[in-house]
Amino acid sequence: MPTAENASASRSEEILSVAQNFIQSRGYNGFSYRDIAAEIGIKSASIHYHFPTKGDLGKAVTARYTEQFGKQLQRIEASADTAHERLKKYATLFRDTLIERHLLCMCGMLAGDIETLPELVKLEVAHFFEAQQQWLTGVITTGKTTGEISPAITAAAWATTLLAALEGAMLVSRGLDQNDQFDIVTDALLSSLFKSSKTNS
Amino acid sequence: MPTAENASASRSEEILSVAQNFIQSRGYNGFSYRDIAAEIGIKSASIHYHFPTKGDLGKAVTARYTEQFGKQLQRIEASADTAHERLKKYATLFRDTLIERHLLCMCGMLAGDIETLPELVKLEVAHFFEAQQQWLTGVITTGKTTGEISPAITAAAWATTLLAALEGAMLVSRGLDQNDQFDIVTDALLSSLFKSSKTNS
């Protein structure tokens, strides 16, 4: 899950970074151009120079998020060999966002706001979820070939299930204000997925 | 999941019903008193007569939602005997909201908006999730005693997991604009939970 720090290269990037944080904490309708401007220390008119409309900003920040997320997925593939390790690291992406950074997944947030989003932003949100599904399906499929995961498991179905459970676990943990609920969900799901395997390293 | 129809008894109920629909479709910050008033055919000042602040309205609609949800849970207990049937009907509550009514769970929505909510509304949201957890834990515990569910399953952990997966499945289905994703998640989860049982009627 992209980190969205403020030590940015360009002003555009800084705006995107701040906007991302706002969406992940307050949702698409919970912040304004003035909020972003105040956080950076400029005026809201300056934001409009970089992103004429809020839809432009929303589209850009969502596309950037999916792209950054993709890099994290590559990092996981490079640093973990087994499906089990990869899925654990994947879950940690969400966990860190929730517990260390006190944020939700940006596209989980936007999915809730979908009825209020410009069409181009909706498309980016769908694209994010498709990318996650695709990656998870690949990891689970690999796990089946190595014997880590039971052949009875349908990779695509469990990809969606895992994704949904992670998004929902963030939501429920936040609603209850109980961080430990997140770990309980990921532990239950992952041990269910890997139950009849050789080693749950 | 409460139905929130507009054929209401009192005006207060009608306002709550319309507000609930707005929260479930657009989130807490995606509608205004004017939106509610326009839908009913009155003026926004009239809403303030019934609910002075938006926080008052938010608290009332959330408490009412939890209460109505509780009645649905009682209906499930009365109409289904096995844990499997009860959990299937529970999932159908969420499914109907998503697929038939094109809405999300109200408290799932509010959990996303939590950083922008008045304190009293946050408490109601937490109360809703606690009530769901408690009920699901009871159903799963019963399923263990009857042998429907493996004794290895931790009831409380799977209660949260099921709840999170249902909330997340709504979100992901909506983000992808693919209703079938919801059923895929519930099928995977429920068959996982009941896999080694006598009969999955």
Added chain:
DNA sequence: GTCTATAAGATGATAGAC
């Protein structure tokens, strides 16, 4: 209970100076 009128502030957005 609902209305009109009104307030004080926020919102997304634009025009034009520097």
Added chain:
DNA sequence: GTCTATCATCTTATAGAC
């Protein structure tokens, strides 16, 4: 690129008439 100034509109909320 960023600013000031301004815009029309929306937001929550109140006062007082009917």
